Amino acid sequence: MRVTLMGSGDAVGVPAPLCGCEYCVESERRRRPAVLVEVDDRTVVLDIGPDIARQLDEMDVYDVDGFFATHAHFDNYWGINELGQAAMKRAGHGREEFDSAASDPEFTVYGSRPVRTFTEDTFPYVLDYLDYEPVDPGEAVRADDVRIRAFAVDHGTTAFPTQGYAVSAGERTVVYAPDVDGPGEIPDYCVDADLLFFDGSVLDEERRGDRDATELREFARRFEADRIVATNVSEHGLGRHTDSIGEGTAFEIWSDFDSVSL
Numbered sequence: 001m002r003v004t005l006m007g008s009g010d011a012v013g014v015p016a017p018l019c020g021c022e023y024c025v026e027s028e029r030r031r032r033p034a035v036l037v038e039v040d041d042r043t044v045v046l047d048i049g050p051d052i053a054r055q056l057d058e059m060d061v062y063d064v065d066g067f068f069a070t071h072a073h074f075d076n077y078w079g080i081n082e083l084g085q086a087a088m089k090r091a092g093h094g095r096e097e098f099d100s101a102a103s104d105p106e107f108t109v110y111g112s113r114p115v116r117t118f119t120e121d122t123f124p125y126v127l128d129y130l131d132y133e134p135v136d137p138g139e140a141v142r143a144d145d146v147r148i149r150a151f152a153v154d155h156g157t158t159a160f161p162t163q164g165y166a167v168s169a170g171e172r173t174v175v176y177a178p179d180v181d182g183p184g185e186i187p188d189y190c191v192d193a194d195l196l197f198f199d200g201s202v203l204d205e206e207r208r209g210d211r212d213a214t215e216l217r218e219f220a221r222r223f224e225a226d227r228i229v230a231t232n233v234s235e236h237g238l239g240r241h242t243d244s245i246g247e248g249t250a251f252e253i254w255s256d257f258d259s260v261s262l
């Protein structure tokens with residue numbers, strides 16, 4: 001299993017829009033959240049942010065079996081429009097050259113029923129072309145030896161119910177817990193993973209406002225993963241330079257496209 005963090009940034013990424021602050025200027029570029037999991041010839045992508053097309057292009061990935069949506073916030077989901085374009089071309093609505101085998105995307109989007117409803121209300125046109133299969137917390141999708149199971153995540157908003165995913169193949173498991181605003185149940189299949197991606201905004205005491213960042217970092221540890229890697233990292237948002245982020249915590253700070261073989 002090869003796991004690549006294609007987007008380590010937060011909702012706006014780094015640099016932040018129109019920002020020339022010292023943190024944006026001196027930091028590396030961070031794209032919106034996305035994780036690529038490759039197992040033999042199966043390819044799975046977690047989160048569908050607005051950078052998704054460029055991220056996959058950077059990885060030379062043109063064949064994805066499934067995209068898994070965590071929730072419908074802009075930075076995690078609105079790349080669905082890009083996928084809609086790809087699917088539309090597949091359906092023959094593009095120019096002739098799009099019909100070539102090299103540009104024949106065949107994929108399924110998975111996500112909760114509430115995200116499907118959001119899509120029907122907001123981007124109904126993409127559902128004319130995309131295959132969207134509902135998968136809610138506790139449910140699983142299997143492709144050959146790869147199993148993807150959804151679990152509920154407390155993102156502090158009923159408007160955007162949120163779920164993470166555990167991706168397993170053989171003895172290996174990677175868990176993706178996106179925007180986390182409160183501790184919750186950790187299903188058995190998320191415990192003791194090789195790798196956990198967890199909302200890195202819990203590294204900031206002030207930004208969490210009324211939420212308890214210490215409690216959320218403790219929640220991350222309760223997954224008992226071998227390694228914890230931060231998502232939603234922003235030097236701009238934290239007002240800190242890269243070296244000091246994550247200091248004194250169990251969290252690793254990766255760059256975009258850092259990867260590990262499990």
Ligand SMILES: [Zn+2]
Pocket residue numbers: 015016019020021022023024025236
């Ligand atoms: Zn800035």
Ligand SMILES: [Zn+2]
Pocket residue numbers: 071073076155179
């Ligand atoms: Zn969110």
